[in-house]
Amino acid sequence: MDVTFKKKIEDLHKEVALKSADLEDNLEDFSVEIEPCTVMDKFITISSRCVRCNLCAQECPVDAIAESDSIKPAKILNNCVKCEICAQSCPVRCIRVVESRAHVNDQVEYELKDLKIPHRVIRCENIEVNPDKCISCGTCKKFCPTQAITVEDDQTALINQDLCVGCGACANVCEADAISLERFLGPVKETRRLDIDQKACVECQMCEESCPTGAIKLDDDEKIVLDKDKCILCEVCSTKCPVSALKLERLSHES
Known part of the structure; x- marks a missing residue:
């Protein structure tokens, strides 16, 4: 669902002034000037519907997700590189990828857009x-997203394999380690493309130094070389490049 909301530019001035209070001895002499601009960002969140399967944490290539347990859901950490693999892997689509845009002019207008991320086969x-x-505690039943599990008093948990989607939530939360699962997990779908402009490259090596998977480097001829098997199509190199020689483009067939 897309959301747009607005605020007065004067309110933004006040917020900036308040946040700057610690930097200024005399706030009365402090003036705020905000030029017209557009700021874009993207963030990834895990909703309270998390079923505790930990697929997102297991599939994250940079260990940027704190694993869930029966008490707390999984959590995105600050070292997230926004590759969106977690959103593709979540069996119940409780991970949302939201694109934000703020337009600052005579007023401030915020736009939030839910991106439609395709799902891997599970x-x-x-x-x-x-x-x-099995200790018949019923924890597995509590977190099963398809109600495939029944637990009678003092009886072994029963799993209907026709309803089971293979998410692994039950196995993850089982305190007795009584559940074993074999599942098929399909490949990550390519929803974006990294375009490289060799002529614009200034050979600063920022892309090579910042890539979290070692997928990009400059060769002996100072040309950018991309290892597609290692590249996770995150947003690090394209945002670090000072001359926009690397651009991450979303493919039009996004579903």
Whole structure:
């Protein structure tokens, strides 16, 4: 769902002045000047619907997600590089990728847009409950997103494999380690493309130094070389490049 909201430019002036109070001895002499501009950003959030499967944390290539447990959901950490692999991997689509845009002129207008991220194939191959370990606590049933699990009093948990989607939430929250799962997880879908302008490159090596997976480097001829097998199409190199020689473009067939 897309959202747009506005605020008066005077309110933004007040906010900037208040945040600058610690830097200025005399706030009365402090004046705020904000030039017209447009600021874009993107953030990723995990909603309270998290089923505790930890697929997002397991698939994150830069360890930027704190794992969930039966008490707390998974959490995006500050070292997130916005590759969107977590959103593709979440079996219940509780990870949202939101694009934000702020226009500053006579007023401030904020736009929030939910990006439609395609989903990887996730399929249960086999799932079993060890009757010698199961303690019939019902925690697995609580977090199952498809209600595939039934637990009777003092009985081993039963899993309907026709309903199971292979998310692994039950196995993750099981305190007795009684559930074993085999699943098929399809490849990450390519929703973006990294365009490289070799002529614009100034050989500063910022891309090579900042790439979190070592996918990009400058060769002996000072040309940018991209290892597509390592590249996770995050936003690091394109945002670090001082001359826009690297541009990350979203493909038109995004679904």
